[in-house]
Amino acid sequence: MINYKDLGLVNTKEMFAKAIKGGYAIPAYNFNNMEQLQAIIQAAAETKSPVILQVSKGARAYANQTLLRYMAEGAVEYAKELGLEKPQIVLHLDHGDSFETCKSCIDMGFSSVMIDGSSLPYDENVALTKKVVDYAHQFDVTVEGELGVLAGVEDDVVAEEHTYTKPEEVVDFVTKTGCDSLAISIGTSHGANKFTPEQCTRDEHGRLVPPALRFDVLEGVEKELPGFPIVLHGSSSVPEKEVETINKYGGALKDAIGIPEEQLRKAAASAVCKINIDSDSRLAMTAAVREVFATKPAEFDPRKYLGPARENMKKLYVHKIENVLGSANKL
Ligand SMILES: O=C(CO)COP(=O)(O)O
Ligand SMILES: O=C[C@H](O)COP(=O)(O)O
Numbered sequence: 001m002i003n004y005k006d007l008g009l010v011n012t013k014e015m016f017a018k019a020i021k022g023g024y025a026i027p028a029y030n031f032n033n034m035e036q037l038q039a040i041i042q043a044a045a046e047t048k049s050p051v052i053l054q055v056s057k058g059a060r061a062y063a064n065q066t067l068l069r070y071m072a073e074g075a076v077e078y079a080k081e082l083g084l085e086k087p088q089i090v091l092h093l094d095h096g097d098s099f100e101t102c103k104s105c106i107d108m109g110f111s112s113v114m115i116d117g118s119s120l121p122y123d124e125n126v127a128l129t130k131k132v133v134d135y136a137h138q139f140d141v142t143v144e145g146e147l148g149v150l151a152g153v154e155d156d157v158v159a160e161e162h163t164y165t166k167p168e169e170v171v172d173f174v175t176k177t178g179c180d181s182l183a184i185s186i187g188t189s190h191g192a193n194k195f196t197p198e199q200c201t202r203d204e205h206g207r208l209v210p211p212a213l214r215f216d217v218l219e220g221v222e223k224e225l226p227g228f229p230i231v232l233h234g235s236s237s238v239p240e241k242e243v244e245t246i247n248k249y250g251g252a253l254k255d256a257i258g259i260p261e262e263q264l265r266k267a268a269a270s271a272v273c274k275i276n277i278d279s280d281s282r283l284a285m286t287a288a289v290r291e292v293f294a295t296k297p298a299e300f301d302p303r304k305y306l307g308p309a310r311e312n313m314k315k316l317y318v319h320k321i322e323n324v325l326g327s328a329n330k331l
């Protein structure tokens, strides 16, 4: 049993309280390898931003949960080396799918977990979330629950359409479970194809314009739970520039479209205090690697393509912090 406090990590409590008051959101970036982690920490250090490192089921299968935990511990020291006196770094389990997975992460030093019972019947979601909260709170670990289902593939469940969060359920859910934050469904979804072209309109340049997020649902939730931390999953904006680079150098991303940054800015100013971004980092990495492969075909030192990939991801992370989420200089 290792407690996250001994690793220099923090939970989300204070961070979220400050973010709601200050009208900004904390970036929750997924990581699966060293280059992503370095880029996240470099961006957080350069902008003096708090940051949430997220480990998904896919990441645990790909890179090993223990190894990722040690990397996060190392990241605290790395952030100090980069000049942060008191880094605010959360190690968070993304989309925890069972009590056992959450417990195993808590026991090895994660400071926050998500238990995602959103695809279960309501009462089962309540019971499972409460079980995780009861365990996690003994160790001061914070817990994110979820109500509502995002369209697309989520938690291995394929949903054709969004099931938006019902504002009339949130007080009951939060009271019964004791969770510390709540992920809601207002029209975002995972991956790089968040809307079909048929769901979009076109602007004067012929570019696809996705339908707006359901801010009325978010406002309904805020009214029911004033000051309670809200989380948005599926919040990549799928930058056109990265998609173009990928396709220019042999990629085949079709109809890729994300959430416009203007809408994320609006969300960040509300009770939304955690914004999850994974796909944008994947795109930034892939674009840089493809460009090196295409323009320098004789290169075979991984550092020569993973280095530019890391730099491109860092640029993206800094941009989100400074220009979209507003979490710069909040340490
Ligand atoms: O929600 C996410 C991780 O939990 C990531 O969402 P994106 O696929 O939009 O980056
Ligand atoms: O929730 C989705 C995240 O982008 C993580 O996805 P993953 O399980 O493929 O790593």
Ligand SMILES: [Zn+2]
Binding pocket: 095, 116, 118, 119, 146, 150, 154, 155
């Ligand atoms: Zn979910």
Ligand SMILES: [Zn+2]
Binding pocket: 095, 190, 233, 234, 276
């Ligand atoms: Zn998610």
